[in-house]
Amino acid sequence: MVLAQLGGSISHALQQMSNATIIDEKVLSDCLNEISRALLQADVQYKMVHDMQSNIKRIVNFDDLAAGHNKLGIIQQVDFIQQAIFNELCKMLDPGKPSFTPKKGKTSVIMFVGLQGSGKTTTCTQYAYYHQRKGWKPALVCVDTFRAFCQLKQNATKAKIPFYGRYTESDPVKIVAEGVERFKKENCDLIIVDTSGRHKQEAALFEEMRQVSEATKPDLVIFVMDGSIGQAAFDQAQAFKQSVAVGAVIVTKMDGHAKGGGALSAVAATKSPVIFIGTGEHMDEFEVFDVKPFVSHLLGMGDWFGFTPRHMYEQFQNILKMGCIDQVRSMLPGFSAKLRPNDHEKESQAKIKRYITMMDSMTDAELDSTSTKLINEARIRQIAWASGQHVRDVMDMFEEYERLANIWSKMKGLKIPKKGEMSALNWASSSLNLAYTT
Ligand SMILES: Nc1nc2c(ncn2[C@@H]2O[C@H](COP(=O)(O)OP(=O)(O)OP(=O)(O)O)[C@@H](O)[C@H]2O)c(=O)[nH]1
Numbered sequence: 099m100v101l102a103q104l105g106g107s108i109s110h111a112l113q114q115m116s117n118a119t120i121i122d123e124k125v126l127s128d129c130l131n132e133i134s135r136a137l138l139q140a141d142v143q144y145k146m147v148h149d150m151q152s153n154i155k156r157i158v159n160f161d162d163l164a165a166g167h168n169k170l171g172i173i174q175q176v177d178f179i180q181q182a183i184f185n186e187l188c189k190m191l192d193p194g195k196p197s198f199t200p201k202k203g204k205t206s207v208i209m210f211v212g213l214q215g216s217g218k219t220t221t222c223t224q225y226a227y228y229h230q231r232k233g234w235k236p237a238l239v240c241v242d243t244f245r246a247f248c249q250l251k252q253n254a255t256k257a258k259i260p261f262y263g264r265y266t267e268s269d270p271v272k273i274v275a276e277g278v279e280r281f282k283k284e285n286c287d288l289i290i291v292d293t294s295g296r297h298k299q300e301a302a303l304f305e306e307m308r309q310v311s312e313a314t315k316p317d318l319v320i321f322v323m324d325g326s327i328g329q330a331a332f333d334q335a336q337a338f339k340q341s342v343a344v345g346a347v348i349v350t351k352m353d354g355h356a357k358g359g360g361a362l363s364a365v366a367a368t369k370s371p372v373i374f375i376g377t378g379e380h381m382d383e384f385e386v387f388d389v390k391p392f393v394s395h396l397l398g399m400g401d402w403f404g405f406t407p408r409h410m411y412e413q414f415q416n417i418l419k420m421g422c423i424d425q426v427r428s429m430l431p432g433f434s435a436k437l438r439p440n441d442h443e444k445e446s447q448a449k450i451k452r453y454i455t456m457m458d459s460m461t462d463a464e465l466d467s468t469s470t471k472l473i474n475e476a477r478i479r480q481i482a483w484a485s486g487q488h489v490r491d492v493m494d495m496f497e498e499y500e501r502l503a504n505i506w507s508k509m510k511g512l513k514i515p516k517k518g519e520m521s522a523l524n525w526a527s528s529s530l531n532l533a534y535t536t
Pocket residue numbers: 212213214215216217218219220221245246249294295296350351352353354376377378379
């Protein structure tokens with residue numbers, strides 16, 4: 099089952115359950131069985147599906163369910179069960195510890211491993227290009243002496259990323275040692291090693307990987323997995339983990355016919371987080387992986403978990419474009435009093451502008467993350483300094499974000515507008531509707 103269909107099947111199961119007159123053990127079991135079938139067809143490993151079922155059954159209290167057998171009660175119970183499924187799937191995708199994060203300006207060696215055809219070479223360039231656009235100084239080293247050499251060289255040349263590889267040398271360890279050495283001397287901060295995926299025998303592949311790892315002492319080993327490989331995902335990921343210290347996963351080919359379940363299996367097998375997904379062959383078809391929005395899509399819950407600072411930024415810009423905030427704010431109960439102090443138009447405008455300036459000093463990762471975990475005290479101070487504002491103002495801005503994100507999280511099914519998709523007035527009236535429901 100492809101990813102796009104999985105959400106539909108799960109929504110269908112939940113819909114069936116909400117049509118029931120009472121939610122008892124049988125209704126819940128039927129629903130969970132349908133969801134389990136959908137997950138299995140999407141290549142989630144059997145044991146994970148089984149564990150999820152047991153965990154959900156354990157937390158659902160049937161006495162409470164029986165008590166809520168009017169329509170509202172049933173809707174609440176369905177919400178509760180949907181939330182429980184959401185939490186279980188998030189848990190599956192969260193290994194509990196973040197992967198090593200390279201630091202700009204400090205040399206890190208990142209080694210990519212994966213089977214031939216998994217999309218490893220494509221991913222190496224995408225990863226390099228992603229960082230290059232953010233001001234890093236990446237470099238690519240190709241261990242493979244055959245086809246990947248040409249492919250990686252071509253990609254690297256196109257993206258103007260330094261490249262090292264040797265056609266004539268057959269010893270991969272020698273090539274990689276030379277390449278890493280050279281780029282360390284050139285002060286590259288991200289040295290990306292593309293290992294070979296082609297070997298007649300698995301044992302030879304893993305032995306070469308171990309030797310390359312030994313020679314380069316990578317800061318992070320990334321396992322690249324084809325998102326459409328099916329139930330083999332778990333075993334494949336585990337085999338790599340047993341040979342080298344895999345610390346992160348990138349799932350490729352998540353466009354088109356990809357099955358989402360493989361990502362869950364790879365996390366379980368490697369106990370490492372998925373950090374990016376590949377959504378096409380082109381350099382920029384590469385996305386940071388964020389667990390909650392991914393699971394939210396998987397469950398057909400739409401974008402309601404995905405309210406990011408960037409959404410707030412874009413909506414503030416829309417509001418400023420509309421001119422008169424006093425007019426807009428009368429329709430914006432979603433906005434806090436802080437944004438409309440004493441009803442003064444100018445002050446409100448100035449405040450929104452200040453928030454926008456502060457957000458201009460945030461990184462893309464911070465703007466696109468639904469979590470403010472990235473923002474610690476030091477970051478708040480940096481943002482304040484970079485935007486010429488007070489620390490207190492930056493904290494105010496994040497409080498405002500948390501408040502709006504909280505409002506949007508309650509608006510299940512409502513799509514968060516993309517840039518330019520929704521006018522501030524539409525957004526304002528959505529907030530207005532919400533204000534009466536909260
Ligand atoms: N649709 C799609 N195709 C992809 C994606 N990533 C890679 N590919 C294609 O998949 C094929 C294999 O990708 P490679 O990057 O060559 O894979 P590899 O693991 O390096 O394989 P070898 O070089 O043979 O070891 C190529 O045709 C890529 O263009 C993706 O995210 N989506």
